[in-house]
Amino acid sequence: MRGWIGELLRRPAGVFGTAVVGGVLVAALVSLFWTPYPLLRQDVAERWRGPGWSHWLGTDQIGRDILSWLLAGSRTTVFVAGWATLVAALLGIALAAATALSPRRIAEPLIVLVDILIAFPLLLIAMLLAAAFGGSLWVVVTAVGTGIGVNIARVVRPEVRRVIASDYVLAARASGVGPAGILARHVVPNVGPVMIVQLSYVAAVAVLAEASLSYLGYGAPPGAASWGRSLADSQQYIGVQPASVLWPGLAIALTVLAVTLLGDALREALDPRLRRRSVAQEAAR
Amino acid sequence: MSLEIEDLRIAIRGRTVVDGVSLSLGDGDRLGLIGESGSGKSLTALAMLGLLPPGSTVSGSIRLDGRELVGRSDRELAAVRGRQAGIVFQEPATALNPVRRVGAQIGESLRIHYGFTKRQALERAVKLAARVHLPDPERIVYRYPHELSGGQRQRVAIAAAIATGPRLIIADEPTTALDVTIQAGILDLFDHEVTRSGASLLFITHDLAVLARIVARAAVLADGRVIEQAAVADLLASPAHPVTAALAAAAYATSFVGAPVASRPLPAGTPVASQPLAADAPVASRP
Numbered sequence: 238m239r240g241w242i243g244e245l246l247r248r249p250a251g252v253f254g255t256a257v258v259g260g261v262l263v264a265a266l267v268s269l270f271w272t273p274y275p276l277l278r279q280d281v282a283e284r285w286r287g288p289g290w291s292h293w294l295g296t297d298q299i300g301r302d303i304l305s306w307l308l309a310g311s312r313t314t315v316f317v318a319g320w321a322t323l324v325a326a327l328l329g330i331a332l333a334a335a336t337a338l339s340p341r342r343i344a345e346p347l348i349v350l351v352d353i354l355i356a357f358p359l360l361l362i363a364m365l366l367a368a369a370f371g372g373s374l375w376v377v378v379t380a381v382g383t384g385i386g387v388n389i390a391r392v393v394r395p396e397v398r399r400v401i402a403s404d405y406v407l408a409a410r411a412s413g414v415g416p417a418g419i420l421a422r423h424v425v426p427n428v429g430p431v432m433i434v435q436l437s438y439v440a441a442v443a444v445l446a447e448a449s450l451s452y453l454g455y456g457a458p459p460g461a462a463s464w465g466r467s468l469a470d471s472q473q474y475i476g477v478q479p480a481s482v483l484w485p486g487l488a489i490a491l492t493v494l495a496v497t498l499l500g501d502a503l504r505e506a507l508d509p510r511l512r513r514r515s516v517a518q519e520a521a522r
Numbered sequence: 523m524s525l526e527i528e529d530l531r532i533a534i535r536g537r538t539v540v541d542g543v544s545l546s547l548g549d550g551d552r553l554g555l556i557g558e559s560g561s562g563k564s565l566t567a568l569a570m571l572g573l574l575p576p577g578s579t580v581s582g583s584i585r586l587d588g589r590e591l592v593g594r595s596d597r598e599l600a601a602v603r604g605r606q607a608g609i610v611f612q613e614p615a616t617a618l619n620p621v622r623r624v625g626a627q628i629g630e631s632l633r634i635h636y637g638f639t640k641r642q643a644l645e646r647a648v649k650l651a652a653r654v655h656l657p658d659p660e661r662i663v664y665r666y667p668h669e670l671s672g673g674q675r676q677r678v679a680i681a682a683a684i685a686t687g688p689r690l691i692i693a694d695e696p697t698t699a700l701d702v703t704i705q706a707g708i709l710d711l712f713d714h715e716v717t718r719s720g721a722s723l724l725f726i727t728h729d730l731a732v733l734a735r736i737v738a739r740a741a742v743l744a745d746g747r748v749i750e751q752a753a754v755a756d757l758l759a760s761p762a763h764p765v766t767a768a769l770a771a772a773a774y775a776t777s778f779v780g781a782p783v784a785s786r787p788l789p790a791g792t793p794v795a796s797q798p799l800a801a802d803a804p805v806a807s808r809p
Contacts, residue, residue: 404616411571411611412604412631412682415597422630426621509666510620 244506251506254499261492264308265315272305276462285478294484298474303484309462310485313451314444314492317377321443322436324382329389329435336390337397348394351387359384359446367455374447377456381443389435393428400427430504430511437500441493448489464489523587523606523689523722524549525570530582530592532565532574532746540565541746542582549587549689552716552723554733554740554754556769562746563726564612567694571607572599586690604631608683612695614675618667625651625663628681635686650681654711673704677711684715691716693725697732709735730758730773742766 245251273293280300287295294303332351336344363380370376400406406423414422450456451465459466467485475482505511525547532540540562547553557563568574570584572594584591586606591599608631611617618627628650629643638646644663651659654677667675676696683691693712697705713736716723725737733740734754742750742757744765750757758774761767 404611404613405619407573408609408611408617408679408682409619409630410573410600410603411609413600413602413634414604414630415600415634418634422622423619427619430621508621510668 241506244512245502248502248505250498251502254495254497254502257491257495258499261311261495262315264311268305268308268312272302272308274302274305276301276305276309278302287478287480295478295480297471297481298477303467303481306462306467307464307484307488310464310467310488313374313457313461313463314447317374317381317447317456318440318443318496320378321381321385321446322439324378325386325389325439326432326436328383328386329393329432332387332390333393333397337394337401351390354383354387355391357384359442360449363446363450364453364455367450372450372455372458374457377443377447377450381439381446385435385439385442389432389439392435393432396428396431397424400424430508433507434500434504437496437503440500441496444489444493444496448485524585525690525722525724526583526585526588527566527570528583528585530566530569530584531580532562532569533579534565534575535577539746540569543743543746543748545741545748545751547690547722547724550720550722552725552737552739554737555724555726555743556728556730556733556740556757557743558728558765558769561743563728563743564694566743567609567692567724567726570692571603571609572596573603601635604683604688605635605686606688607690607692608686608688609692609694610676610679610683610696612698614672614679614699617679618675620667622666623663624665624667624670624678627667628663628678628685630682631686646685647681650685651678653715654678654681654684655707656681672700673707676700676704676708680708680711680715684719684721687719688721690722690724693723695727698727698729705732706735712736728769729776730754730769731776734758734773742769 245255278301280296282300283292283296284298284300285296286292286300289295292302292304294307296302297306332347336347336351339347359380362384363376366376366380367373400423401419403423406419409419409423447456447463448465448468451463452469454469457463457466464485468482468489471478471481471485525545527543527545530540530543531538543562543566545553545555545566555563555566565574565578569580570586570591572591574580580592582592586602591602618624625644625647626640628647629638632638632643632646633640647663648659651662656662656674656677662670662674667678670678676699680696691712696712697708700708709732712723712725715721723737725733727733730740738753738755740751740754740757741748742763742765744763749763750761750766752762757766758770761770
């Protein structure tokens with residue numbers, strides 16, 4: 238694992254991903270304490286300003302500062318992406334472990350269950366949940382977390398089985414490595430990179446799902462700062478001020494792209510087989 | 523370390539694959555185990571370490587220095603594995619974990635059985651790498667398996683197997699997946715290490731010519747039974763069983779090029795292990 242940060246930052250995708258994801262995280266943190274303008278400040282005289290010195294990204298239809306709302310909206314994004322990833326990771330690992338390691342009579346019903354759950358589209362689950370419990374961010378977290386959690390289980394399970402059946406695990410057992418050692422030193426390092434890609438996918442889907450559901454009114458409650466909600470609000474006035482749609486849209490697109498690229502770059506950085514070295518670098522070692 | 527196998531029977535999901543094998547190997551002795559694919563030789567080796575696939579049943583007796591191994595718990599067997607007995611497998615391409623550095627894999631059994639720290643294990647791994655003639659030992663321990671050649675990987679596997687100084691070394695077709703020129707180096711390494719450590723060696727192969735280079739005595743396995751047990755020279759010169767005859771003929775055909783069995787009688791009293799395999803087979807100490 239040594240030097241994986243260096244490996245990560247040697248890749249353009251890694252640099253871009255780290256920068257944008259880091260930027261969103263910082264924005265979310267900063268917006269807790271400070272935004273250029275108070276969120277609730279409305280100044281009708283200042284409405285429909287284009288980008289400028291007083292309002293960097295301009296103002297909306299009731300004179301609110303777009304940048305302030307984007308910064309505050311990143312909190313929602315980070316919140317949903319973070320929780321959804323955690324839920325998906327825990328559920329995915331638990332299901333993958335249960336289906337890969339337990340005896341067949343326990344594993345097989347679970348596999349069937351996973352297959353059934355995979356068949357449900359994410360947004361459908363979310364809308365069903367929202368219809369039943371009312372729209373909230375937790376609906377998004379639950380829908381994305383479980384929806385992709387079962388997907389993770391589906392992808393990770395065969396990987397775990399492959400590693401357990403491998404010659405090197407047999408060789409490790411022949412050197413006296415116990416079950417815990419096999420799990421920690423052989424299964425986790427080999428399955429980890431696959432897991433990371435899956436988790437970055439969860440995060441990306443969570444960002445998108447939050448935006449879509451908030452846009453549709455099933456996610457962030459009215460009045461809350463959310464990129465999807467900003468998009469829905471400004472979209473009504475697209476004829477008046479087309480640029481105002483651009484900013485939340487750009488924020489969503491860039492974040493999703495960055496999270497995905499970061500996941501790919503992380504996997505490459507962590508998996509020694511994927512590290513590309515030129516002949517010259519090889520000779521210099 | 524002495525090894526006594528008596529009437530070993532292994533069944534996998536009800537199908538008998540090893541059917542009453544008895545072998546004995548004295549302390550510091552070498553024994554070859556030869557047979558065609560599916561004759562049960564690898565399973566015999568795995569049974570010794572309790573590493574048979576799930577669904578297998580074992581009966582009979584396997585004693586290491588008089589201690590019975592059949593029926594032991596996994597935990598008890600784990601104490602034997604890698605400490606008293608080390609094993610080298612056939613396929614160097616897959617026997618090493620692709621995402622762990624070579625040094626960590628060589629030193630693994632030392633960390634498990636002797637409580638070495640990461641650093642101590644790595645220091646010892648460098649010494650072991652040098653002992654198995656890996657080039658540039660100080661740096662190669664930081665490499666990953668895919669950066670090594672097949673022969674080098676097999677040397678890593680051997681270094682890992684001998685790390686704790688086991689009294690029994692099991693080699694399960696360790697040269698089968700390698701080029702002929704690399705094979706010679708690996709065989710020399712086994713020969714040297716076993717001589718040096720005084721460990722017992724059980725060498726499994728399907729190639730009588732390979733066997734002739736490293737052991738003097740061998741048991742021939744067919745359909746899970748020992749059909750013949752004799753000096754390798756005798757197996758080559760006067761096979762008693764058709765399966766042995768076929769293995770001997772194959773050995774001549776592939777290694778004693780152009781010399782059919784009948785036209786190349788071995789001079790009486792010549793130990794086969796001391797004869798060169800073929801004029802053009804280089805006996806290199808390095809790949």
